[in-house]
Amino acid sequence: MYDMVISGGRVIDPAQGVDGIANIGISKGRIVTSGEGLKEEDAAQVIAAQGKIVVPGLIDFHAHVYDVVTSLGLAPDRIGINAGVTTVVDAGSAGSDTFPGLPRFVLPQNKTSVFCFLHICRTGLCHLPEMRDWNDIDYEATVAMVQAYPDLIKGIKVRVVEPVMWNMGLELIKLSKRIAKEVALPLMVHVGDPKGVEGRSLTKELLPLLDSGDILSHCFTCKPGRVLQPDGSLMPEFREAVERGVVLDIARGNNGLSFDVAQQMLEQGILPDTISTDLAALNINGTVYSLLHTISAFLALGLSLNQVIEMTTTNPANAMKEGHRLGSLKDGMPANVSVLEMGEGDWEFRDSENQPLEVKLLLKPVVTxxxxxxxxxxxxGTG
Ligand SMILES: [Zn+2]
Known part of the structure; x- marks a missing residue:
């Protein structure tokens, strides 16, 4: 007897190379089996998923969920289980001074799983710009905070933006990398600065410092700091970083994704590893809306359904070394499942430059x- 069977949907699980009609059985909060032989009569509860798409619980690899304490934070469930997403990664909303409030005050009120990248700035993103000089970093406290919350903190975050970029320069990235190495976690680097100066950027110099597993956020931005050069070619240092295994994260946000840059980079064979939103209070009502909205943009940009699901399930799970319990529907895994439906119509999405993108297919959440x-x-949550 199963607690639940999700029956008759098109199951896509890139981690197992699965794409076909199947039933998913759930018992005691875990996936117990999947396949055609599984019967609805064997279940206490049935979710009829005929005509729907059934995927591992979606993971938004870059968002901001330090609700109330940071003005840009959103409650995890608002962009999580209410919107077809079971896991949200907070990308540096908290630093060593402010982190403990997140597990104490925010997470207990929400059911969505949350993992975090700890900001190198001691106060995280309480105010912007967050950093001015070295006094804003507490090396020992940052290391200690990671060690105190090993189940929650999956990496270190730094943003390469004015004014800190020019006050501290490459030394800031070197210090961030030193901390990340000391705690044996990846470094997530934000590039692209809407307030930056054209042609003045540290991106070229910082890319060689990134190792396999480190994360380049806003990889398809068009703002100063971008990896796409004015002549349309890619920085050689960027290509080398991709070959080394640096993780490319979309982090759409207000400034992180230009449809034009995305098109040009996709044409040159650059695929993102993770599609994420950078959802925050300042973009949830436009132009980002939700993870499924952002995924739909990438369908319109030419990626396949299997690719976008891989970039929002197994890829972000592996980037956090959580692939053993997240991002797949393998037997025995925690039963995190997103049931989606595909709407057909005519939509026009806008990017950070207010450029339009014609969208014919829009994924919507049904049951999480x-x-x-x-x-x-x-x-x-439907965006
Ligand atoms: Zn962000």
């Missing part, structure tokens, strides 16, 4: 199963 418990998508 988190650790075996089903949640209906809320209208606010």
């Amino acid at each position: 199963v988190k650790d075996g418990v089903p949640f209906l998508a809320s209208p606010a």
Whole structure:
């Protein structure tokens, strides 16, 4: 007897190379089996998924969920289980001075799983720009905070933006890298500065410092600091970084994704590893809306359904070394499942430059199963 069977949907699980009609069985919060032989009669609860798409619980690899304490934070469930997403990664909203409030005050009120990148700035993103000089970093406290929360903190975050970029220069990245190495976690680097000066950027110099597993955020930005050069070619240092295994993260946000840059880079064979939103209070009502909205943009840009699901399930799980329990529907894994439907119509999306993108297919959340418990998508989560 199963607690639940999700029946008859098109199951896509890139980690297992699965794409076909199947039933998913769930018992005691875990996936117990999947396949055609699984019967609805064997289940206490049935989710009829005929005509729907059934995928591992989606992971938004870059968002901001330090609700209330940071003005840009959103409640995890608002962009998580209410919107077809079971895991959200907070990309540096908290630093060593402010981190403990997140697990104490925010996470207990939400059911969505949250992992974090700890900002190198001691106060995280309480105010912007967050850093001015070295006094804003506490090396020992940052290392100690990572060690105190090993189950939550999956990496270190730094943003290469004015004015800190020119006050501290490459030394800031070197210090961030030193901390990341000391705690044996990846470094996530934000590039692209809307307030930056054209032609003045540290990106070329910092890329060689990134190792396999480190993360380049906003990889398809068109802002100063971008990797696409004015003549349309890619920085050689960027190509080398990709070959080394640096993780390319979309982090759409207000300034992180230009459809034109995306098109040019995709044409040159550059695929993102993770599609993420950079959702925050300042972009949830436009132009970002939700993870499924951002995924739909990439379908319109030419990626396949299997590719975009891989970039929002197994790839972000592996980037956090959580692939053993996240991002797949393998037998025995925690039962995190996103049931989606594909809408057809005519939509026009806008990017950070207010450039339009014609969209014909729009993914929408139907039911989100988190650790075996089903949640209906809320209208606010459908974007
Ligand atoms: Zn961000």
